[in-house]
Structures are given as C-alpha cells and as structure tokens.
Amino acid sequence: MTTRMFGEPVLRREDPRLLTGQGRYLDDLGPRALAAAFVRSPHASARIRDIDVSGALDVEGLVAVYTWEDLPEQVGAPLPLLIPHPALTHGRTAYPLARDLVRHVGEPVVMVVARDRYLAEDACALIRVDYEVLKPVVGVEEAAHGGLLVHADVPGNAGAHLVQEVPSAAGLGAGEAIGRAPHELSFRLDIERSASMPLEGRGVYARWDADDRSLRVYSSTQTSTSVRMAIAARLGLPLPSVEVIAPDVGGGFGVKIVHPWPEEVLVPWAAILLGQEVKWTEDRREHFISAAHERGQVHFVRVGFDDEGRVLGLDVTILHDHGAYTPYGIIVPIITATQLLGPYRIGAYRVEFTSIYTNTVQVTPYRGAGRPQAVFCMERTMDHIAAHLGLDRTAVRAANLIQPDEFPYDQGLIFQDGRPLIYDSGDYPESLRMIKELIGWDGFPAVRAAAEAQGRRLGIGIGCYVEGTGVGPYEGGHVQVTSDGRVHVSTGLTSQGQGHETAFAQIAAAELGVPLERISVVTGDTRRFGYAVGTFASRAAVMSGNAIALACRKVRAKALRIAADALEADPGDLEISEGVVRVAGSPGASIPLATVATLANPLRYAFDEQAARATQFAATPAMDRPPVAEGEEPGLEGRDYYSPIRSTFASGMHAAIVETDPETAEIKILRYAVVHDCGKLINPMIVEGQIHGGVAQGVGGALYERMVYDSHGQLLNASFMDFLMPYATEIPHVETAHLETPSPLNPLGIKGAGEAGVIPVSAVIASAIEDAEGIVIDRMPISPSDLFHLRATR
Amino acid sequence: MKPPPFDYHAPRDLGSALSALAEAGTDGKVLAGGQSLIPMLNMRLAAPGHLIDINRLAGLDTVTAGPDGVRVGALARHSRVERSAEVAAAQPLLRQALRQVAHPVIRNRGTVVGSLVHADPAAELPAVLALLGGSVRLARAGERERDVAAGEFFTGPLESAAEPGDLAVSAFFPASPPRSGTAFRELARRHGDYALAGVAAVVSLGEAGEVVRARVACIGVGAVPIVVDVTSAGRPGDWAAAARAVQDRVEPEDDIHATAGYRRHLVGVLAERALGEAAREAADA
Known part of the structure; x- marks a missing residue:
C-alpha cells in the first residue's frame, strides 16, 4: 500500500489561515517600524528644476527626507536591466529616485521617512518640486513616429526591434507563401492596457541588526533570492549577511517579479542609515501609477490560406508599448511573437516587433504575459478565415491543428528562455472534440434560434492556445526528515496564494510515503533555501515540484539504505508507507522513518530518549568503517535541483456563449467552458482554482479593464472606482474538463497551469460577440458603449 | 492614502453637533456613514479641518412610514430602509432604488440622508427624492429646522442646498397616489x-x-x-x-x-x- 496523494483533490492547507485573517502579509509585520512615503511626479514628462523640502521640516514625527542627491553611488545608480537581449539595443531603466527628468506620472522623486504613514504623507504634501513641464509622448503609434522622444538618446522611441522568420517546408518565406496562396486577408488588431493589480500591493520592510551587522528584509515579492542578491550588491553587504523573506503575499500576477523596485533598494538603505526599522506599504494609487502595466499592443496581420482554411503563410507586425522603461527587457513581445502560432502548423511565419517607449507606466509581464495578445491575433485570424470561406470556425481550426503523432513539434522559433520552441506533447484534436462537446457547439444553432424567437441575441465563440511553461534555468528543493518523523520541505521560489504548501506537500507525501499532516513546506525564505529563480511563467509546480520530487527520492534512497542495515534486509525489498519502512511481505519487520532519521545522525550526546538510540555505545557499529560512511552525510535529508532542457508546453481551448442586449448593448457571458491540458495533475482542485481565477482576469481584460491615459499622460482611472476589475457578480460559472498528456521532459510529467485561464478569454469573447452581432470585433476590451457605436457603423 | 490632519468631534446631542458645525463653518464636514467622505479624505481630495461625527446622536436613526410617505432620519442606514416592509408598503420606489445602491456592505453603513446631501448626480436616492417631490429637513444652530424641497435641494454635481453649518436631520419621501x-x-x-x-x-x-x-x-x-x-x-x-x-x-x-x-x-x-x-x-x- 502506498500513500496516494499525487493527483488527489486535497483541500488547500493554507486556506484556513488565509481565509480567517491569520495570514501574515507585509503590512501585518513591523507595526513599530518607521513609515516611508514618496513624493511622486504629477507630470508625465518634466525636468526637475528644484526640490524644496523646507516646508516638510516642521512636521512633527518627520525622520528623514531623501532626494537623488542624497543617495550614495551604488544606491542611486539606475536600476538593473534584468533580462538583456541582443535586440534590446536601447534598454533604459529608471533611477531609484528621479535624478533630473521624470518620464511618467508616478515616478518617485523624494523619499520621506516619518513616525507613521500619516505623518509621512503630510510631509510629502509639503514638499515643493519645481518642474519644467515637457510635452509627453502618449500612445504607441504617436510614439513610433518619433517626433517627441521619451529618452533623448533613443531615436524613434524604439527600444528594441526583433524579427523571427520560419520558412515553409518548401522553403518559401512568409511574404512569398502569402502571395502564392489562393486567399489573402490583412487586418489590424488592438489590445489595450491592463495590469496585474494584486489585492495586496508591493511592500518592503527592513530591519538592520547593528549587533551582528545583518539585514533582514521582508518583501512582497515573487523572487526573494534575487531581491537578496540585488540588495547585497547595491548596499555593499556580504551576501550571507542579508536575508530576504517573502511572507504571505496577496497576489503577484507578474508585477512582483520585477526587482529590485526603487523601494526595495531605498527602504533597506534607509533602515541601515537610520538604525531603525523602516517599512513601505504601497497604496492603491501608487500601484496604478508606479508599478507596472501590460497588454497594450497593436498588431498588423497578413495571412494567406487555401480553400480548406489551412494557413500557408502568416506575417505579423507588432507595435509594443513599453512605457517609460524596460527593466524586464522584451519578454512580453517575445512571448507574443513566439506563442502566436498556438496549436497550429503554419506554412511560413514571419513576425516582427518594435518595442516603443512612451511617457506612461513601464510594461512588464502580467499573468499571460503577451499570450492573450498572441492568441487574440491567431484566433481572430482563424475566425476571419472561416468567415471568408464560409466554413465553420472549428473546421478551420481542425484543418490547421498539429496532430498527436507530430510531437515533439518544432515551431522553429526561439522562446523567451533563449531555447528552441519545441512542443513536447499534446493532443489538440481531442481537446477540440472535448470543448465542442462541453459547450454544445454543434447544437448551438438550435439554442440560438430558440433565443431569437424570444427577441434575444446569442453568439458562440472559441479560442485555442499553447502555453510554454516551466521555463528554466532551475529550481531546487530541500527535504529533511527529523527524528520526530516530521518532514520539512523547502524551496526557494515564492508563493502568492497558488497553494504551493498543499501541492508540494502532496508531491513529498507521494514520493516519501509519509502522511500529508507530517509534512511542512516553506517557500520564498532565503534562510531556508538560497538558490532560486522565482515564481512566474507558470513554473513553480514544474520547477520546484520536480526538484522536490528529486530531493525526496534522494532522501528515500538514503532512508532505505539505513533501514536495510537496521532490518538486515535488502534495500530493494523495502517500501515506505504511512511514515514506516517495511520489508515487503513480512509485516513484522519495520522501522519508523523517525527512527531512521535518528540513526542517520550518529550522536555522542543523548539529549533525549530517541537520540540515545544513535549514540556511540547504543549499538554495535561496524568497526571497519567510520560512523558517517564515505559519500554519506549525517542526517536524513536531501537536496536536489531540476533544470529543464527547455520549456514544457501546456495547452487548452475555451468556448463561451454570450448574450448581447439588442437595445442596451449589454454583454453577458451565459456560459464559459474550458478544456485544459497541463499534463499530469498534482491536485485537480488547485488547477481548477487557477483556471477560474485566470478566466476571471481574462473577463476583466475582455470586458472591463483599461488604462485610460489622456494626452497629458495622466492616468484618468487610477482607482478601483474607475478601473473596472470585475466583481464575482461579473464572472460566469466556469465549466472545466481536463485532458492529461504527460510531459516527457520532467520526472513528474507535469506542465504549468498558473496563467492558462487568462490567455484566450479576449479571443473567445470577441469571437462570441462577433457571432452574436455580425460585426467584426478587432479590438478589446469592449464595453456596452463601444458595442453601441460599433452597431451604428454597421 | 491617509487623510491629512483634522479635529474630530463626537457630539452626543444635536445641540452640541450644531454648535460644532457652526463653529467649524466652511471647514467642517459631517460624518455619518462615511462611504463617500472617508475615501475622499484618504485620497486627500477633501481636507476638512473638523470632522463632526453624528453617529452618537440619539433619535436620528428613526424611520417612520405612514399613509403620507416615509421620513428617514439622518442615521438610518440604507439596508434598514431597504429591508423595512412598512417603507416598501408606503413607497415601494425606495426599496427598488436601494437594491441598486452599491453593495450590501456599503448599504449596511451608508445612510440615505448622507447620500442625498452628497448629491452625486449618478446616485439613485437623489433621483427618488426629486421624482417624488420629497424634501430634506435641515437644522442649524440657533434657527428653526426648515424643509427644503427636492427641486431646490440639488443644485449641482456634488452640490446641495445644505450650507456649511447645516445638518440634514431627515428626509421625507411622499407616498404615491392610489393606482x-x-x-x-x-x-x-x-x-x-x-x-x-x-x-x-x-x-x-x-x-x-x-x-x-x-x-x-x-x-x-x-x-x-x-x-x-x-x-x-x-x-x-x-x-x-x-x-x-x-x-x-x-x-x-x-x-x-x-x-x-x-x-x-x-x-x-x-x-x-x-x-x-x-x-x-x-x-x-
């Protein structure tokens, strides 16, 4: 009997804590810390003439005021460009505090530290910054003309330009393949800006211990290990003297993988300088104007296809709005460019993007990270082809799908990890069959007709995607069994509510044969595990899940060696279940893992009764070898790493039925169906939760959320009053079905699931609205007001 | 998102509330449910020097419904008016409107009269008062209470006839005729x-x-x-x-x-x- 844990819908162990107010988020820590607040630029583009802080000096409780001139060289230097790329010829990052120019509303200019946040904000309000206001660059197309520049030394505002080309089997380029195709279409597609918008914003809390000259920093981050290295480097501290911990984090969705944020450098620096704890908790307005956005892209598509709708050539040109800076490189447009082909075999492909600076908040990955735009392009293209040929939309997709016997399938592109984009496994025709069945695709005409008879207007839509998940370079896991029989699992990447404590414990339980209750999991704490990359790109389960499994296998092998000695049995005859090692087939011969853990650590001192069993006179040891044999280490623990050869590709297909009100132009999602394939499921309940949350964010992007900048570069809707994140009332019930095609690339056969839900939603909803209305939908999101005006142009 | 400094007054009777308001003049703001005022304070869009919290005043939370209509006191929360069967019988439009006011947690705290005084042109209750030809009763230190008809009460976006020093103590929503x-x-x-x-x-x-x-x-x-x-x-x-x-x-x-x-x-x-x-x-x- 083995403990069957992997694949079970185990309830999330972190939920009782998180749902009953017992979570420890950043602002729950350090109640006596000094508070930092920032004076931020009210202008999108301006030169700082003078900063007069004198008005703030009378505020009682003010501790310090810093401008860029106060910062030492390493602290005040521009923030790092985290992911350099040869095509990013003009990468630019911000100073932690603006030096002489501000390039977007919200850029930090002055840091204030005071006894509490109220006083810090009072002081901020009294600081006078004299700006020479400059004309801002707003709107990606206007920026691309290059008349006005965001950075004086970046001509045309073009930070990066990249072309990737994949010729057809016959060696034709995309242009030629399109030219020779029986049919050709070209069109433009737009996606507007949105943002990650975690309910908990960013935050940093730093404690300097002057006695042992060490720094502990808590940050609401998606990568504590890399924040630690960045802080150590910036502040000139030895790495072992810096600890960074991600406490409970109230959502990340991508924005918290960017690091170090200005505040992550400045708050620890001020804590050391002042010799006092300092904390900064981002407020919502700061998050809107000072963190990061995503999604804004314009796409020009040209496609050539045959009579069956098979794509013979595809040429896509993308204008990517990068905002004012490029700290995270060009990952977003690279993902759009390379994930655009989805589950399809395309004749010839050419994709070109230009990444453009504008005087707006910087753009970095947000859940989906360029894929929603990519899928919008490809799936709108499929719908356009179907409409042009008068074919069923699913028939056109079926004609283009990669077949199960074609894996591994090389798309001929270089993915975001710098490695070849090769689909490892999948069954796209089966996925299409399942989604059609789940939504009732073939029966929909009757449903539509029945609704029409009541004066109601319905439409059905579909969207398909492939998602590269589990990007490298690596993650690690450490597993320790202590002499009380408990199992302590740690991994370096962080958690933002994904259910890692549960999923990783399930993996350890299955690998070690130990009950779930005896397993504890720690993530994102550099005191426990120092080597990690971070949580992004749907990688935590694939990367740390496999690393933990491998570490468990080391522990298990060692446990069996020790137990075999103790039981005088062959390790091959042993099995572990319920935390006990047994000789298979002889029920009497067994030894608990707790005892094995004790024996694994030869002792001199019997500090308790259990320990006495491992002391030097307790047993009759073999005198021909040392107590810790060569090649062994004391303790029952193991550490291992998983570093994949390349990404593993999950996939899915969504379909929806929407109703549009013929009079008010209201848009309502009546049904939403998801078929999802992320390889082997660790916990189907957690995967479904991820899908539901993803779909909810996708609905936000499709129908509600946009960042409205005016011509002065002011964000007009920088609050939850006017940035319409959907409520639960706006989210339909999500019907899901799973397909499991294991990944051959990793020991557990799993693929990432974190971002999946959000990816195709805009494409699906656009497809359904177009079907209901008979109006081409070529930009998202769409509001009732937008639909009303589209109807008028029909 | 922390408010600037203000003096906080928590009077226990109407007289003290009115004198505090009179003393504060244009620098005073009434705090009832706080569902609009507190966010405005936190975003520093409003910076009154004095906040007069009327939540401890007795007798302002009454709701009386009769054949003539419904009188709602300044401390009656949306949810209470919404759920009252007597109110629904006397003037059903109130419940119909209140169900569309924000969310239950906001309605549990926000007040009907506060919404009227806030005078948001997109809010439901000002429209109900205006449609029914109701009125708002204003009190002021040293003066007799006076009723202002809805037609004169709403003077512009977020502007009402309630002047600095005035406290809106109740509002009256008339019943509709039979049929x-x-x-x-x-x-x-x-x-x-x-x-x-x-x-x-x-x-x-x-x-x-x-x-x-x-x-x-x-x-x-x-x-x-x-x-x-x-x-x-x-x-x-x-x-x-x-x-x-x-x-x-x-x-x-x-x-x-x-x-x-x-x-x-x-x-x-x-x-x-x-x-x-x-x-x-x-x-x-």
Missing part, C-alpha cells in the same frame, strides 16, 4: 457601480386605466437628477414617445466609461422599460 406604480431601471458597468444611466419612474392611472400622471427622474445624464413629466406622451402599453421626450431633455456627457451618445440612447431604453414596468404595476395596484 400608482413605480420602477427603477439602471445600467452599471459592474454590479453595484454608479450607473452609466438610470431612470426612476412613477405612473398613476385613472379609473379607466388612462395615464393620469407619468414622471421619470434620470441619473448619470446631467448635473442633477433630471425630472421629466411625460404624462402627455404616455400611453399605457406604449411608452416610446415618452422615452423620446426623456432623451430630448437629458444632458449627458462623455466620460471614460461611456459616450454621451450612448448614455442618451440608454436613457431612452431605460425610460421605456421603467415606465412600462411602473404602468403594469399601477394597473395591478
């Missing part, structure tokens, strides 16, 4: 948001089922709730002409959520639907 029906239709981007546009309607029918009186009040399409009498354009079962008359009267503006053109269109659709629903209700009454 009347009411309805409130609105369209918000998200459930509970301020409406893009909304229409409250009251229709009164005669013995033969003819339209004796039909009026609407529109929200989100002007500086104040826009009341339109459509009695002459109304036919039971056909409100299209009435809806067109309403569309002609509203003054919508573009904002980031909808264009003026869409709002004008929408108000017509909603007016037709609300009038039809109110007329059906009147016929059943």
